[in-house]
Amino acid sequence: MSDTHAIGARRALAPARLREVVRPSNGAGFGLSRYKRFASSIVILLLWQGASMAGLIAPRTLAAPTTIVATAWELILSGELPHNLFVSLGRVAAGLLIGVSSGVTLALIAGLSKRGEEIVDAPMQMLRTLPFLALVPLFILWFGIGEAPKIALVSLGSAFPVYLTLFAGIRGTDPKLMEAGRVFGLDRAGLIRHVVLPGALPSGLVGLRYALGSALLSLVIAEQINATAGIGFLINDARDFLRTDVIVVGLVVYALLGLLADALVRTVERRALAWRPNLIKG
Amino acid sequence: MSDQRNVSVRGLTRRFGTNTVLHGLDLELEPGSFTALLGRSGSGKTTLLRTLAGLDPAPAEAAIELPDRVAAVFQEPRLLPWKRIWANVALGLPGADAKARAERALGEVGLARHLEAWPTTLSGGEAQRAALARALVREPRLLLLDEPFAALDALTRIRMHALVLDLWRAHGPTTLIVTHDVDEAVLLADRVLVLDAGRIAADIAVDMPRPRSHGDARFVALRRRLLSELGLEAEVIREAA
Ligand SMILES: Nc1ncnc2c1ncn2[C@@H]1O[C@H](COP(=O)(O)OP(=O)(O)OP(=O)(O)O)[C@@H](O)[C@H]1O
Ligand SMILES: [Mg+2]
Numbered sequence: 001m002s003d004t005h006a007i008g009a010r011r012a013l014a015p016a017r018l019r020e021v022v023r024p025s026n027g028a029g030f031g032l033s034r035y036k037r038f039a040s041s042i043v044i045l046l047l048w049q050g051a052s053m054a055g056l057i058a059p060r061t062l063a064a065p066t067t068i069v070a071t072a073w074e075l076i077l078s079g080e081l082p083h084n085l086f087v088s089l090g091r092v093a094a095g096l097l098i099g100v101s102s103g104v105t106l107a108l109i110a111g112l113s114k115r116g117e118e119i120v121d122a123p124m125q126m127l128r129t130l131p132f133l134a135l136v137p138l139f140i141l142w143f144g145i146g147e148a149p150k151i152a153l154v155s156l157g158s159a160f161p162v163y164l165t166l167f168a169g170i171r172g173t174d175p176k177l178m179e180a181g182r183v184f185g186l187d188r189a190g191l192i193r194h195v196v197l198p199g200a201l202p203s204g205l206v207g208l209r210y211a212l213g214s215a216l217l218s219l220v221i222a223e224q225i226n227a228t229a230g231i232g233f234l235i236n237d238a239r240d241f242l243r244t245d246v247i248v249v250g251l252v253v254y255a256l257l258g259l260l261a262d263a264l265v266r267t268v269e270r271r272a273l274a275w276r277p278n279l280i281k282g
Numbered sequence: 283m284s285d286q287r288n289v290s291v292r293g294l295t296r297r298f299g300t301n302t303v304l305h306g307l308d309l310e311l312e313p314g315s316f317t318a319l320l321g322r323s324g325s326g327k328t329t330l331l332r333t334l335a336g337l338d339p340a341p342a343e344a345a346i347e348l349p350d351r352v353a354a355v356f357q358e359p360r361l362l363p364w365k366r367i368w369a370n371v372a373l374g375l376p377g378a379d380a381k382a383r384a385e386r387a388l389g390e391v392g393l394a395r396h397l398e399a400w401p402t403t404l405s406g407g408e409a410q411r412a413a414l415a416r417a418l419v420r421e422p423r424l425l426l427l428d429e430p431f432a433a434l435d436a437l438t439r440i441r442m443h444a445l446v447l448d449l450w451r452a453h454g455p456t457t458l459i460v461t462h463d464v465d466e467a468v469l470l471a472d473r474v475l476v477l478d479a480g481r482i483a484a485d486i487a488v489d490m491p492r493p494r495s496h497g498d499a500r501f502v503a504l505r506r507r508l509l510s511e512l513g514l515e516a517e518v519i520r521e522a523a
Contacts, residue, residue: 180360185374198364
């Protein structure tokens, strides 16, 4: 119904009619615009499916969507996908644990003391300019080709965003709030606990979001290093057998991991930053 | 009541580079008195208050005597946005009854309904009342107010004047309020000081019963005198009045 309205509006741009048209597209029209957003994707999928069935796209170039769905289902049932996903998640979790905690620790050291800044910040800022993925050859030399270089890469990828944003957040503390804290008798520890850290939390969480993205990217690269399990292994293995369907399933899993990570940080933010004006519930 | 010491400052000098802001300033405040501090912009009022609040280190050559418990309210409320109102008021309070004390203080300033609110949801006047509660909950013997009402609208300011006087009568802290507003000074204080050239240039007792009215002849005379102390010419004053 909204559709015919919209077409009508385009034909006859009389103001009275326009007003009538605008209302439905604000309210009920939301669902429609949402549906429209997916429409083009669905069309592409259908074209892809059609082209595959007509033999225009060879399976070794790209498998048909239906084949991919069937393969995904098989991989789940056989336990192959869960197993490899579990391995990959383990790498991300271990890497994030190390990376985020060292990023936080270094940011606290550099942010909370002048001497700490002198010692920590300059090397960190220098290292930051290095694209950390370029360290892969060194990591292989240092850690071999087992789990260690993979976890190290994820750690490194996630440590920097956390360090940089949290350090900036700590240094960005409002001096007026610090003064208020001092007047009301907070000592140094109290100032850090009640003023500095809560104030730095929003930017720290932005850093965490970057860190998760960066960790995922590191995972993808790390799993190219001679992996014997994990989503990356699944993909590499499939490449050797020209199984494009399995490769796409692996890519979709990576994408879902990215979405999941984002949703996770959003949830944390909603809980931890409830005081922010845009998060306060009416 | 435990500490009824005078506020006493002798020979306070503060320099910023070559700019001498306070120049051998002397100041005595009677326990429980209400004093207003006037002075041109940049005359050093905030600098003096910051020294009294312990925010700036006192120079060694100055002799400064203060009660133990000093609290301050600034021009902006300076509430921590991540703490609910009661937690802001209870900030740094020792003891298990901190929350109860904070709630009582907020009740006194008329914010009993907003205990659990986030600071960003309060109006300017409400936030400033919360800041006042945060100062009072510590039962300070010296209460420093640095232009606390400057950012508020005229109506809210009138209400805040009444509130501050009520709280002062109930708790009896020695109170020093910095203001630009001569009327505010005469309305509230027992004594008005004018800061000029780094010293207290005028020290005028306000000997009028409260509540005071702008129409009172003594009020008008005092106001005129203070304006001229602040360097306004007679004809400007006549025009303004
Ligand atoms: N931290 C500082 N560094 C350098 N100069 C300063 C500093 N703090 C204050 N001053 C200078 O000291 C002088 C007095 O400042 P102060 O803030 O005490 O004035 P004020 O009387 O409170 O003025 P206003 O009525 O505008 O608030 C000003 O000239 C200001 O520039
Ligand atoms: Mg000032």
